[in-house]
Amino acid sequence: MKVIVTDEVAQEGLELLKQDPRVELDIRLGLKKEELLAIIGDYEVIITRSGTTVDKDLLDAGKKLKMVARAGVGIDNVDIDYASSKGVIVVNAPFGNTNSAAEHAMALLLSFCRNITKANASLKSGEWKRAPFTGVELKGKTAGVIGLGKVGGRVATRLKAFECDVLGCDPYIAVKRAHDLGVKLVSHEEIYKNCDIITFHTPLNEETRNMVGEKEIAMMKDGVILINAARGGIINEQALLNALKGGKVFGAAMDVWSEEPPKSETLKELISQDKLVVTPHLGANTFEAQINVAVDVSKEILNYLDEQPLENAVNIPRFDMALMDQMRPFLNLMSVLCDFGVQLVESNLEKVTFSYSGNIAHYDCSPLTVCGLSALLNRRVDQDVNMVNAQLIAEQMGIVIEENKSTQTGAFSNLVTLIIEGEGGKRRLISGTLFEGAPRIVRLRDYSMDFAPAEHMLLLNYEDRPGMIGKIGTIMGAHSINIASMNLGRREEKGEAMVILSLDSAVPLEVMEEVRIATEATFIRAIHMRGAGKCERGCCV
Incomplete structure (x- = not known):
């Protein structure tokens, strides 16, 4: 990661970055605006104080920018709204001085x-x-x-x-x-x-x-x-x-x-x-304060590299850090639910509803909602979507976002439900919870299920009748596709059934078609989970 420093920043903070082999640090003080615009496109992070104005021109020129790190409290020299629209994280050091x-x-x-x-x-x-x-x-x-x-x-x-x-x-x-x-x-x-x-x-x-x-x-x-x-x-x-x-x-x-x-x-x-x-703006000018703010923003850059939560991002919804250890698994769960659910929808998204039930509803769930939205949109748009710009992009796409909370508990002490609505009234519902800290999907549409997400899965609906599981197994075996696990859901005997197969490898299109014909499936979809069970960066930050 290339980082440019454009204002005086305490060396004690910069040493943290210099010691990390992943960081290439350039200290370029006193640059004129035109000079900075000419080179900012090579950098992913800019560290500033009040001497550098991070405006639309700079953000447009910074094609690779991921983060603006303001070594101090005030951020009035940063166009936060435009940075957010570009998906650029803005962090400051609100406690250091x-x-x-x-x-x-x-x-x-x-x-x-x-x-x-x-x-x-x-x-x-x-x-x-x-x-x-x-x-x-x-x-x-x-x-x-x-x-x-x-x-x-x-x-x-x-x-x-x-x-x-x-x-x-x-x-x-x-x-x-x-x-x-x-x-x-x-x-x-x-x-x-x-x-x-x-x-x-x-x-x-x-x-x-x-x-x-x-x-x-x-x-x-x-x-x-x-x-x-x-x-x-x-x-x-x-x-x-x-x-x-x-x-x-x-x-x-x-x-x-x-x-x-x-x-x-x-x-x-x-x-x-x-x-x-x-006095000439000396409020933060103590040796202690300058060291503190430099250390704080440097730690935030390293947190970003390590895919850890950012404590001082000003344009990302975030949990109270005292609750972060408790809530991080739910970020993971939300990412999994959305990555799974959006693959079941072929039409354009019109409305997405995030529902939280049980103990989790006592807390601010907006970071979970934005995390989920980020995971959904990353499957649908070409630009990089993260927790910074997810809501803005959804608004631009005309997607309605709704959040519901209920402290009532049912079969699960905590339940997260995603409802995705597309064109023509098509609707997909998926619910999940945590078992020993790991994501489990427990409901699809109106079927009770219970499975852990895997990288490669196959979902299909068909009329339940004897020999169907055998047919599926035979076809998979014939094509050397190993079935790691299977989960069956149904509402009544000999009615419609839903099957989720966790597989060791992806299913080719011709094999899916063979399974569809053999089972007379009314719906069949191969699911590929990117890093199944692992939170995407857009959620962690």
Whole structure:
């Protein structure tokens, strides 16, 4: 696998890749866009930080790209939607620099409150002044934290340690999470109206871009202090400049900018304000954080090579990693059911229903559904389909996807059922479960069955009557095709029967036709399972 590194990344992480003989690592820093576009087609993975924009042009040029690895938390420099449409996995390192970013937010706040930067410059110039640098304490202040994720949660904890009353706003977290942090969950408006200090810890997206403008600042208390060590563009910089000059905002501290490096006249004027403490995007710049994020993304690349689950893929549905060991066998089962079931359908797919019954229904089954969809579509389309682009491709093909769950248990503690509907109302149903961790198919259509999938199988329906099994065995023997096992399902004596044969080798078309004629089969199909009983890469990741 060829990997290109386009931004500065800690060597401790890259060493993991250098030690793996499967990886060919190229470090190419400072490339111009045209230079990168000219060579990216040779690589399967690109490792970046914020200095490289992974946009449509780059993704189109990267014909072999399988993964974009962002060595850091923020992914606003990556076009995730377009990467997903191309089947390119995007991974980041959401935990590596969380402590670094949280500590930097606190450093900015304390530096402003205690006039550290001004006092430092004064003393270094030979002055001894104290009165101009009288500061304010955090104790007793009401602090608002907007975004209580990995970084925001740490900042809230540290503000509590400084004896602040902390309010939080985050529509995506549970009340229990806020309770555990000792934070009261409120609305944006309540934070704006009641807080002496407001610190921002959200990603930059369409929802948060210019989230704080003239209107929001007008709601705030006079003399508020604002901190942004998250993403540039969350606070409208012209609005902040006006508020600092007008005195509405007592002061602010900023580590991030809508344009980096800042070039516009607005940003230059903002940065020059006496009431603003500034740093050049240093939130993740600690030795520890740089090593952590480099190691994290390198491990994800190796996980991909080893066909192991990816912990930090941002565009793949995934299980809680604490449950992964329990759920991995179900990914395998789903891959097997779909690979088997889609071979029974000749027409175009119109609707696919995934049903989960029993204990498994207590959990989020969306990764199983996407895994199954990937296995189905890989049999039907020319392009590579994986868990990244499976839903997008299904949507483009007009396939309706449905998921049902029931915690009711029947004969099996866990049961996964696939229903595939094609043109003309044709419908195929297949159910499976796990026996000692291995996939077993237990139902086909309305027949109870019980067999383990094999690489080569033959399925046929015929009217049940004496001597049929003997005829099949005789024909197979005559053509030196060994029958490893046989499973028979039927609804009633001398009614229609369904037989599944597991074979040591594939059945030629002429032999299938001989069997069909001898048994007067109403349906016959050779099944070839790619890696029977083994999960495909599209599911593992």
